[in-house]
Amino acid sequence: METQLKEAVRSCPADYAEVRWEEVERSCVAFQRDQLMALERSREAGGTVRALVGGAWGTAVFTDPEEVPRKLSEATKLARAAARKVRDPIRLAQVPVVRDVFRPRLERDFRQVSLEEKRRLMENYNRIILDYSPQIAASSVRYTDSLRRIYYANSEGTYIEQAIPDVTVLLAAVARRNGDVQQAFESVGEAAGYELALGLEEKAEEVARRAVDLLSAKPVKGGRYTVVLDQELAGVFIHEAFGHICEADFLLRNEPMRKVMQLGRRFGVEALNVVEEGYLPGRRGNAPYDDEGVKRRKVYLIKEGVLSGLMHSRATAAKTGMEPTGNARAVSWEHEPIVRMRNTYIEPGEASFEELISGIDHGVYAKGAFGGQTELEQFTFSAAYAYEIKGGELGEMLRDVVLTGNVFDTLRSIEAIGNDFVLKGGAGGCGKGGQAPLPVTDGAPHVRIRDVIIGGR
Amino acid sequence: MGILERAAAAAQSAELYEELRSTVDVTFRGGEIEKVGSREVLGRALRVIEGGRLGFASTAGEDEEGLVQAALASAKHGDPAPFSFPTLSSGEKVEVLDEEVLALSPEELISWGEGAVQAIQEEFPDVIVDVSLSRGTLEVRITNTSGGELIEKRSHLSMGIEVQRIGEGDIYLLWVGRTVRRRADLVPEALVEEALRYLRWGERVAPAPQGQPPVLFVPKGALVLLLPLMVGFSGLSVVMGTSPLKGRLGQQVFDPKFTLVDEGTLPFAPGSRSFDDEGIPTCRLPLVEEGIVENFLFDLRAAALADSDPTGSGLRGGLLGRGGFRSPPTPGVRNLVVRPGEGSVEELIAEMDKGLVVVEVLGLGQGNVQSGAFSNNVGVGFVVEDGKVKGRVKNTMIAGNAYEVLKGGLRAIGGPPEWVYGLVYVPPILVEGVSVASR
Numbered sequence: 030m031e032t033q034l035k036e037a038v039r040s041c042p043a044d045y046a047e048v049r050w051e052e053v054e055r056s057c058v059a060f061q062r063d064q065l066m067a068l069e070r071s072r073e074a075g076g077t078v079r080a081l082v083g084g085a086w087g088t089a090v091f092t093d094p095e096e097v098p099r100k101l102s103e104a105t106k107l108a109r110a111a112a113r114k115v116r117d118p119i120r121l122a123q124v125p126v127v128r129d130v131f132r133p134r135l136e137r138d139f140r141q142v143s144l145e146e147k148r149r150l151m152e153n154y155n156r157i158i159l160d161y162s163p164q165i166a167a168s169s170v171r172y173t174d175s176l177r178r179i180y181y182a183n184s185e186g187t188y189i190e191q192a193i194p195d196v197t198v199l200l201a202a203v204a205r206r207n208g209d210v211q212q213a214f215e216s217v218g219e220a221a222g223y224e225l226a227l228g229l230e231e232k233a234e235e236v237a238r239r240a241v242d243l244l245s246a247k248p249v250k251g252g253r254y255t256v257v258l259d260q261e262l263a264g265v266f267i268h269e270a271f272g273h274i275c276e277a278d279f280l281l282r283n284e285p286m287r288k289v290m291q292l293g294r295r296f297g298v299e300a301l302n303v304v305e306e307g308y309l310p311g312r313r314g315n316a317p318y319d320d321e322g323v324k325r326r327k328v329y330l331i332k333e334g335v336l337s338g339l340m341h342s343r344a345t346a347a348k349t350g351m352e353p354t355g356n357a358r359a360v361s362w363e364h365e366p367i368v369r370m371r372n373t374y375i376e377p378g379e380a381s382f383e384e385l386i387s388g389i390d391h392g393v394y395a396k397g398a399f400g401g402q403t404e405l406e407q408f409t410f411s412a413a414y415a416y417e418i419k420g421g422e423l424g425e426m427l428r429d430v431v432l433t434g435n436v437f438d439t440l441r442s443i444e445a446i447g448n449d450f451v452l453k454g455g456a457g458g459c460g461k462g463g464q465a466p467l468p469v470t471d472g473a474p475h476v477r478i479r480d481v482i483i484g485g486r
Numbered sequence: 487m488g489i490l491e492r493a494a495a496a497a498q499s500a501e502l503y504e505e506l507r508s509t510v511d512v513t514f515r516g517g518e519i520e521k522v523g524s525r526e527v528l529g530r531a532l533r534v535i536e537g538g539r540l541g542f543a544s545t546a547g548e549d550e551e552g553l554v555q556a557a558l559a560s561a562k563h564g565d566p567a568p569f570s571f572p573t574l575s576s577g578e579k580v581e582v583l584d585e586e587v588l589a590l591s592p593e594e595l596i597s598w599g600e601g602a603v604q605a606i607q608e609e610f611p612d613v614i615v616d617v618s619l620s621r622g623t624l625e626v627r628i629t630n631t632s633g634g635e636l637i638e639k640r641s642h643l644s645m646g647i648e649v650q651r652i653g654e655g656d657i658y659l660l661w662v663g664r665t666v667r668r669r670a671d672l673v674p675e676a677l678v679e680e681a682l683r684y685l686r687w688g689e690r691v692a693p694a695p696q697g698q699p700p701v702l703f704v705p706k707g708a709l710v711l712l713l714p715l716m717v718g719f720s721g722l723s724v725v726m727g728t729s730p731l732k733g734r735l736g737q738q739v740f741d742p743k744f745t746l747v748d749e750g751t752l753p754f755a756p757g758s759r760s761f762d763d764e765g766i767p768t769c770r771l772p773l774v775e776e777g778i779v780e781n782f783l784f785d786l787r788a789a790a791l792a793d794s795d796p797t798g799s800g801l802r803g804g805l806l807g808r809g810g811f812r813s814p815p816t817p818g819v820r821n822l823v824v825r826p827g828e829g830s831v832e833e834l835i836a837e838m839d840k841g842l843v844v845v846e847v848l849g850l851g852q853g854n855v856q857s858g859a860f861s862n863n864v865g866v867g868f869v870v871e872d873g874k875v876k877g878r879v880k881n882t883m884i885a886g887n888a889y890e891v892l893k894g895g896l897r898a899i900g901g902p903p904e905w906v907y908g909l910v911y912v913p914p915i916l917v918e919g920v921s922v923a924s925r
Contacts, residue, residue: 062726064787065540065565067814071556073546075527088523092547107522110592111512114519114600145563166727203728203856210728210857248859251885251923282516283614285652363527400852402863405650406657407880409849409863431853431861433883437655484861484883486921 031190034097034182041101043080043087043108045121047183048097049320050076051362054140055175058147060155062167070144075362080104084118085111088365117282122346122353124323126186131317133194133310135222139174142223147172150226154233158202161237164244166205169214171456172226173197177361179320187322195313195468196225197456200233204240211246211428213239213413216456218313218468243414246426251485255392255444256432257385257477260451262398262412264471267303267375268459269401269408270434271296275305275330275338276356276368276461277345279405287349294336297440303331305340306372307355313454314468318355320366325355331440342368360464367462374472378446385445385477392418393483395430400457409433433482447475489532492554494631497536497561501571501630503763503802504530505811509622512595517603517615522592525622529811531802532557533571540567544812569790574634577767580760581753586669587621587641595619598674602647605678610685614650628765636765642756643672644908647681656691658878660684660866661846665908668754684845684866692869692877694924700841700897701884701920702834702870705904707844708912712822713851714858714888715746719773720817721788721799728856730889731779738777739889741896745825746774748783750798756908757820761798764815768798783817819909826901826913834900834916836873842922843868843875844884858889882924895919
């Protein structure tokens with residue numbers, strides 16, 4: 030593979046060319062109630078080439094490995110068609126030429142575990158959920174694993190082979206009473222072996238219990254609250270609230286946005302530090318290099334409340350005069366790399382959980398994450414469940430808690446940061462530009478924020 | 487020997503789904519061309535029944551033997567197949583291919599993008615405009631051991647425009663787009679006009695009305711109400727008991743003004759096709775007739791479990807069913823059509839007097855969708871006072887329950903409908919019973 034890919038990019042006439050060929054081994058087991066919806070162990074392969082000509086990109090996605098040279102000429106031709114119209118050409122920041130091979134070590138290689146064993150494990154979790162109570166109407170249990178082997182070569186001489194393992198388990202329960210339907214879920218996800226999927230019996234029971242409990246929970250009343258976010262939700266919060274806007278592809282050919290995102294500008298309180306970590310072995314989606322062959326490195330997005338770094342591809346780094354950070358990622362061989370997050374987190378502070386909730390007269394403790402979305406300025410993030418806070422103590426369970434914030438205000442409204450840091454990679458992923466779900470991790474301690482709008486009746 | 491023959495030699499029965507996706511796409515960033523890309527992806531999925539047990543495998547690329555072995559291995563540990571593969575016969579041929587789309591060159595797509603950037607910046611010189619365009623085909627071939635072969639080539643063409651208006655402490659982000667099958671159905675000028683309208687309406691920020699004001703969902707916003715229904719009408723949700731519509735066939739569940747049809751055969755509609763991803767002919771499937779629940783969406787599995795007939799709704803690629811050989815079929819919608827009434831957006835705005843127009847929300851689907859509950863940030867929305875748009879809202883949440891709103895809160899359905907995401911065809915919908923919270 031190495032000779033073939035290197036030869037192809039070397040002889041490509043574009044100003045710059047690269048090829049990424051991927052071989053994926055994956056398996057999946059999924060139950061919905063009593064139905065086995067998926068049981069699969071498959072392989073697939075495919076690739077993407079990119080050519081830069083006159084400051085414009087041409088790309089081609091394909092599934093036949095014999096086609097690499099032809100696809101490189103096609104991408105070059107497409108780039109030429111685009112280049113005729115370019116006024117502000119794309120340039121690439123200089124990076125070291127690399128030759129490296131990276132193979133992760135798995136404690137228990139999931140490729141050596143039979144489909145039958147995976148099925149039995151999931152069937153057991155599924156049974157625990159379904160047997161919990163007659164009010165459990167349905168369940169959803171899903172296991173996935175994959176080993177993505179990436180062969181990367183570019184015309185500057187870089188050649189990298191990397192493999193990224195991924196294991197996820199999603200456990201979900203649906204409870205029903207009269208016309209009301211409530212759901213609860215938990216998930217795990219890491220760049221790990223099969224061991225990650227084991228021992229989740231308690232989580233399965235917890236999910237079932239919570240779905241039933243939510244039938245009796247009160248819908249939250251809409252309004253403005255002081256909220257305490259648990260670690261998982263605070264992780265999603267920082268991903269949505271500030272992660273996306275620090276992806277520097279938003280700044281390409283966007284002078285007004287570059288003004289908004291000036292390094293040194295204050296966005297948060299003094300106590301706030303936000304990190305975008307480069308390579309964390311064993312964590313979901315992690316590998317030493319990004320999909321442009323750039324070594325991933327750590328970036329402080331916010332240091333003591335002040336914007337101090339952004340996430341870059343080679344093109345955004347060149348445009349802004351910064352160093353590339355290794356944030357160019359492709360969700361699969363079907364896509365080209367774009368600027369994405371990796372491991373995004375709020376550094377721990379000093380407050381204990383008791384300190385965080387004490388003194389809140391009327392607030393909400395929001396736990397777990399359904400997900401979130403951002404449109405640069407405004408963002409939302411949804412809690413899986415929540416509790417009232419009354420007179421500094423936890424009260425009744427709440428449901429349907431969706432929170433909203435604003436990049437210009439909300440990070441300044443953080444009142445306290447906990448000392449109980451957790452970094453999490455779940456079973457879902459991040460979506461951007463039609464590329465989803467990209468495995469990422471989010472992290473935070475408990476965080477307390479005032480003046481958060483929660484939707485509700 | 488072909489894949490199906492090899493599978494048939496080792497299993498009782500088999501079904502092969504093959505898709506070839508060919509596209510050319512063009513991306514503009516900051517008003518300027520950034521990328522032209524091409525895509526040619528061959529995906530296959532094989533289902534087998536052996537020893538009465540169902541097996542599934544999928545692959546991209548050329549590994550044919552690997553696919554057969556994977557499907558057989560899956561069947562070995564699988565469950566009894568609740569259904570058998572149908573005899574494949576082409577029903578009525580639906581019009582889904584426009585040669586004019588195939589003939590569009592990258593240069594033509596680039597010129598559409600340039601035209602859109604220019605037209606928007608003529609009126610709003612300070613905005614940032616990103617445009618994406620894509621044209622291509624999806625060729626599907628389905629064969630199975632019950633006999634028959636179905637082949638269809640479907641064209642698609644799409645254009646999306648994102649506009650960012652960035653001020654100090656205020657970023658207004660707007661997206662409009664269309665996906666069609668026929669070149670004549672994509673009018674770039676109409677998309678530009680839509681973006682300009684929302685830019686004009688959004689020049690000023692205005693405080694959102696509080697409490698439960700009338701809310702007008704204009705096309706894209708209506709997904710807030712329709713997404714829970716897509717889940718609720720899935721025959722699988724009904725069989726699983728997670729749909730609030732379970733057991734309510736023939737009952738008046740919605741307002742009599744509400745009629746909802748899943749149209750599989752509308753000529754050149756973005757979700758139309760002659761057959762679903764299991765080879766069942768598509769059809770016109772009324773889901774709600776004047777408020778009464780008429781049908782659910784069934785694929786082979788859900789139909790077998792419900793002791794019902796498949797409705798040509800077995801789609802790969804999840805709920806939105808827009809392709810994807812990796813996932814086995816599940817019930818999904820082809821073209822979800824809400825029957826229009828009368829009254830344009832402007833007329834409904836005048837009629838509502840005071841309220842909120844919701845064009846786009848954040849966090850769609852991130853909540854307890856099955857129950858019908860929604861709670862979303864209004865990404866693009868406008869305040870109405872004295873029957874006129876006063877400005878754009880920020881930091882505003884809407885919340886309610888789609889089933890309750892479409893029963894007790896439906897004030898008017900306007901017209902004409904518009905396509906949203908190449909998935910639903912929906913007119914403006916004016917409702918009550920949605921709570922608004924804002925800061």
